[in-house]
Amino acid sequence: MSSRKNVLFLFDVDGTLTKPRQVISEDLKSFILEQVKARVAVGLVSGSDYVKIVEQMSGEQVTNQFDYVFCENGVMQYRNGELKSTQSILKHVGETRLQKLINFALGYMSKLELPAKRGNFIEFRSSMINICPVGRSCSQVERDQFSKYDIEHKVRQTFVDALKQQFPDYGLTFALGGQISVDVFPTGWDKTYCLGHVADAKYDEIHFFGDKTDIGGNDYEIYNDARTIGHKVTSPDDTKEQLRKCLNIA
Ligand code: M1P
DSSP states (O other): OTTSOSEEEEEOSBTTTBSTTOOOOHHHHHIIIIIITTTSEEEEEOSSOHHHHHHHTTSHHHHTTSSEEEEGGGTEEEETTEEEEOOOHHHHHOHHHHHHHHHHHHHHHHTOOOSOOOSOOEEEOSSOEEEOTTOTTOOHHHHHHHHHHHHHHOHHHHHHHHHHHHOTTSOEEEEEOSSSOEEEEETTOSGGGGHHHHGGGOOSEEEEEESOOSTTBTTHHHHHOTTSEEEEOSSHHHHHHHHHHHHTOO
């Protein structure tokens, strides 16, 4: 490990290391944990919670091999499976405002007609709420169907605009989550939050790889942050290709 450069590579998960909400391929997993990790420090930074990240990395044993695991944008920080730091959206925003937001979101979604509607429309996490018009309990087929419908009809973007208009003074950011949802969190608790956790390590360079790097996407802030060198990827295969080039791996 001592021959590693003093460089950190941070990876978004959905769309970057895995297809949305799917498990990482054996090939990419071994490439990162054997070849990339031998050269630089590696970390995960996702909007998702720990349970989902572990699932997508095919278990805790694999997840723990990353030098850093930043869940919920890094507001929930794990090292070796242990929670090191956390924050609470509830404490930050307060019950009254949070309920106003949740009630508005549920009311808005009740009026939407979509190809399918299932359950778990609002997922309450420690540092964010995730709002999902199709419902998080949808099947993979229904997820893909909603995603296609959303690209055409801009359901989520219109919803985000309405939320912004309704709650301009709550100090909250409304960002397109992955494929089917909207993440809501206190402004500043985006993925740049995790950079504070690695400041002490004084890396010479921090590279970030992500797919949702356009404005409104949840990789936008960290991709454009002056502390990182951003790499926009289009798929897990593209991530591997870019890593090969970056690190001169044959
Ligand atoms: O890619 C990270 C996102 O993953 C999920 O998004 P979706 O279910 O919309 O594809 C969610 O966990 C979301 O919070 C997260 O940002």
